[in-house]
Every structure is written in structure tokens, then in C-alpha cells.
Amino acid sequence: MFKPYGLDMEAVETKFSALKNEVKLIFFTRESQCIHCKEAKRLYERLASVTHKIKYEKYNFAINAEKDREYNVFAVPALAIIGAKDYGIRYYGYPHGTELNNFIDDLIYVSRAENKLAPKVMRKIQELQKETQLKIFISPVCPYSLSVAKLGLKLAVASDQIRVDIIDAMEFLEIAEKYHVRGIPMTVVNEENSFYGALDDEEYVDALLKLA
Known part of the structure; x- marks a missing residue:
């Protein structure tokens, strides 16, 4: 079975059943001089298509300068991960390989906002x-x-x-x-x-x- 991005999407859908609050993926990209922007865009769009609790927005870096300032973004590809509120979490890069499953777990953690610290x-x-x-x-x-x-x-x-x-x-x-x-x-x-x-x-x- 083909697994886009190396993910078993059925398994992702099962994992996303643990989502509690809506999570917004606010993605910042640009058309040139961004090696992994296209791959990151496709990944986030695909994840958002799995469940209505993942919302996806895209902005062009520098062109949408007011959004850059609002979310305090300084490079691309960048992702603001917003749960019940903006916790100030920004991800710079393209999650892939072993990092990808951890990234999905992170989205669930932000959604549930359960404190698991001692x-x-x-x-x-x-x-x-x-x-x-x-x-x-x-x-x-x-x-x-x-x-x-x-x-x-x-x-x-x-x-x-x-x-x-x-x-x-x-x-x-x-x-x-x-x-x-x-x-x-x-x-x-x-x-x-x-x-x-x-x-x-x-x-x-x-x-x-x-x-x-």
C-alpha cells in the first residue's frame, strides 16, 4: 500500500481520534528560495484532510507581512501550531522521517493540552x-x-x-x-x-x- 510521506494514513486517522480541541496549522511559505516549502505544504494539507479538528491556513512570507508579525515568524518554511489558544509554538523546517510520527503526537498533545509534567x-x-x-x-x-x-x-x-x-x-x-x-x-x-x-x-x- 502506498504511504504518502511514509505515513500509514489509516493509522494517522486512528491516532487523530484522540484529538480534543481544534488545532490550527498556520503555515508560512514562499514561492522561491525555500527548499522544502512545497513538501511541507502538501503534508499539512494532507493531515488537515484527515479530520475536521485540524484546520489549515497558508500565508506567503513577507507578502503577508502583518501575519508574519502577528505570529512572530522569521523564516520559512514555518508553522504556528495553535490549540485552544496560541501557546507560542513555532516549528521551522519540514517534519519527515522518524520526526514525523513525533510531530503527529505533538499535534495531539497541543489539542488535548494535558499537563504531563511532573x-x-x-x-x-x-x-x-x-x-x-x-x-x-x-x-x-x-x-x-x-x-x-x-x-x-x-x-x-x-x-x-x-x-x-x-x-x-x-x-x-x-x-x-x-x-x-x-x-x-x-x-x-x-x-x-x-x-x-x-x-x-x-x-x-x-x-x-x-x-x-
Whole structure:
């Protein structure tokens, strides 16, 4: 059986039965100088066709500048993942390979907005007194990257103070160079400080708090 994007669409439909709230996929693209925009567009359209709880919108980057500003998007392909509210989750890249199943699980997590962080971790992130922006640089072929990206998403859902950009470092080499990425996964906190590695949830939040 043909599996578009390597996905078993029947299995995806079954997984999407767990969706609770509507999820909006706000996709930013452009016609030129974007290697994976067409593939990403087709993927998001296909996912939205599976269930009425996934809504899809597309905007041309720079041409729709007011939308770029509204969703704080700075490169393409980019995706704003919006659940019951905007949790500040932005994905830069094209989810594929082993990353794709994790991406689908992420959509379900945002839809359900169920806090699966340990109480001790929740108490720690409540110490944040100001909005904290995370840029998490990943590689789809690095399993440690996927666990850190998942944690960043969970933190953004759990806390109104945390916003997260998940960035494919291999696709956005200039951005990775700007932030002096020398290893994966790497987390940049508030545009200034950074730390490396896939830490457990509590260690990760401790590192974040030291730099926020």
C-alpha cells in the first residue's frame, strides 16, 4: 500500500481520534528560495484532510507581512501550531522521517493540552517572572533532539511565560550559524545564552531558569 510521506494514513486517522480541541496549522511559505516549502505544504494539507479538528491556513512570507508579525515568524518554511489558544509554538523546517510520527503526537498533545509534567517541574517553571523565549535547534536524525523538542512543546503548553521555536539546524544553516550552534540539540534562552544536550525534565528546567 502506498504511504504518502511514509505515513500509514489509516493509522494517522486512528491516532487523530484522540484529538480534543481544534488545532490550527498556520503555515508560512514562499514561492522561491525555500527548499522544502512545497513538501511541507502538501503534508499539512494532507493531515488537515484527515479530520475536521485540524484546520489549515497558508500565508506567503513577507507578502503577508502583518501575519508574519502577528505570529512572530522569521523564516520559512514555518508553522504556528495553535490549540485552544496560541501557546507560542513555532516549528521551522519540514517534519519527515522518524520526526514525523513525533510531530503527529505533538499535534495531539497541543489539542488535548494535558499537563504531563511532573509536579516538581511545574513548581519550578512557575518561578519564571517574565516571558522566556526558547530556540531549540534540532536534527531530524538525532533522537535526542526529538526528546528536547517534545519537552519544549510541553513547557510552552504548561506555562504562559514560555514560547518555543523548534528549528531544524540542517535546514536553517545561516540561523544556526547566527546562534553559534556547534552541537545538537542546543537550546537558546532569550536570544543570549544557551546550553546543549538532552537533559531530563528537571535538569532542563534548572538550566533554563539559570539563564532566563
